[in-house]
Amino acid sequence: MHDVSQRIVDIYDELTRSERRMADTILQAPDLVAELSATSLATRAGVSKATAARFFRRLGYAGARVARADAKRSIDGGGREPEWRARFGTPRVSQAQHLTAEVQNLTRTIEQIRSDDLDSAIRAFALADKIWVVGFGENYPLAHFARALLIRVKPDIRMIPIGGFSVPEEFASIRASDAVLALGVGRRTKSLRSVMASSRKAGAHVTFITDQIAPVAEDAASVTLRCRTKGAGAFDSVVAPVSVLTYFCSSLALRIGEPALERLEYISQIHSEWAELSGDDF
Amino acid sequence: MHDVSQRIVDIYDELTRSERRMADTILQAPDLVAELSATSLATRAGVSKATAARFFRRLGYAGARVARADAKRSIDGGGREPEWRARFGTPRVSQAQHLTAEVQNLTRTIEQIRSDDLDSAIRAFALADKIWVVGFGENYPLAHFARALLIRVKPDIRMIPIGGFSVPEEFASIRASDAVLALGVGRRTKSLRSVMASSRKAGAHVTFITDQIAPVAEDAASVTLRCRTKGAGAFDSVVAPVSVLTYFCSSLALRIGEPALERLEYISQIHSEWAELSGDDF
């Protein structure tokens, strides 16, 4: 039979509102089912313990006790091997397992980010003349994504690498008044290190987004934001980096305020103007 | 004020079960609100017309009539009003708020996805000759990301649009034995619709990743995977789409099995061979 998370996912649509509150609470931290009593889970979810009891019976367990025992069992059996090589033998990662892993990535990441780190990065980016987004190799899509957000807020965002242009030539125009967003999740290349080093040398602010595995690069970055990327399946997850980028850019937009707002409106206006024409691929 | 779909998404979590049935029905085909009467919408959703009436008042309209008028207007007016406009007054979104929103996006999205939909998509992609990844505009980074995952698993992944090449010429080589991954989160362009239509016409399988607000495109896609994208801050969140893509590609890798494993090993080997040289930007 399924484990707790899977059972929840299966009947989620049928749940009432209070039950859904329970469900959400549990899905955010499935391990708690084994650790906490049904009563305290109820408190956590902000529902009565009667609802909690009903909830577990709804999931198909005989009662809360049984559910808890089951949760304990699936935690013991659930020790995951990290490498994709090992993950391959696995029959199939369930949706619930994937969800649990992703939520953990997000939670751990966001929780551990220090808001004063973020603030100082935001300040630097708000004041920056130009912004450089750097992402080689597998970080390139991430860089593209970051740029797409930033360009809605500030006018001069440059990407490295770009097209097939030589990096040093492009990068030569970096100034101390600039800010750099360096993306180094997963495989980090020498070029990334080089660009970051040159940026610091030029006096620019460098915000470095990376994973937990990366060694601490004290001087290489002004601010380092670490993301958890452990995936349940064959691949690592970039959900946390994406989320951090979104939050960062969103906060940046709010911080910049009026000018960003005007810019967003202007963009929206151009969009609707162009929408009247046929080829609207932009 | 927001249009119907947007209002629904805003209060979706608060809805009762019957109301949610209404909500889901409408989100699948928002245009129907303008076309059909509230009564027939109710029938379609399998609820009473009393519920339908209440539902529209719940959304903030004076009544069903007003809602319908509003729906008509926003169809004429086309594009929905961008989210950020409303969100901007907000003082500042806290990290906790951001986290909560993201987790909800993930949870709701994964829960909602039917595993047999996913399975049939995976089957099609596993057997496909070539795979096309389509993402215009703001979906381009997402497409890039999807391609980066897929190329690790299968050899022939093509992107649309690419470089500055003309889309039709590139796309001419699509076959019935191919599979298409269409990304339409947020602003959907005409070109996307065109590509999807041509794909179906050519007999290829089309998996469509989009948001809750998109109307159901019955014939346009073989499988539609809807993601929740409501952001706490200034921008919508693509965390759910990214997560779905990751899960999809991961499951695909497991499904393909041995050949994918070999491919991953081969790639890893090339990486380490090249790492010995200096310029390792790939």
Next chain:
DNA sequence: CAAGAAAGTTTCAGATCTGATCCTGAAAGT
């Protein structure tokens, strides 16, 4: 304009949900 039909609204009673309260039993301490 009157009559009728269709859509929308309100009412109301039954169904369902939900928290407070009380009860039972097990475990731990005295």
Next chain:
DNA sequence: ACTTTCAGGATCAGATCTGAAACTTTCTTG
């Protein structure tokens, strides 16, 4: 052995939800 404590379960009354039906408004048609 007795008390205490706490998790889980049962009960019940009040809150909420929901569909049927009565009622009102709007539109259509002759």
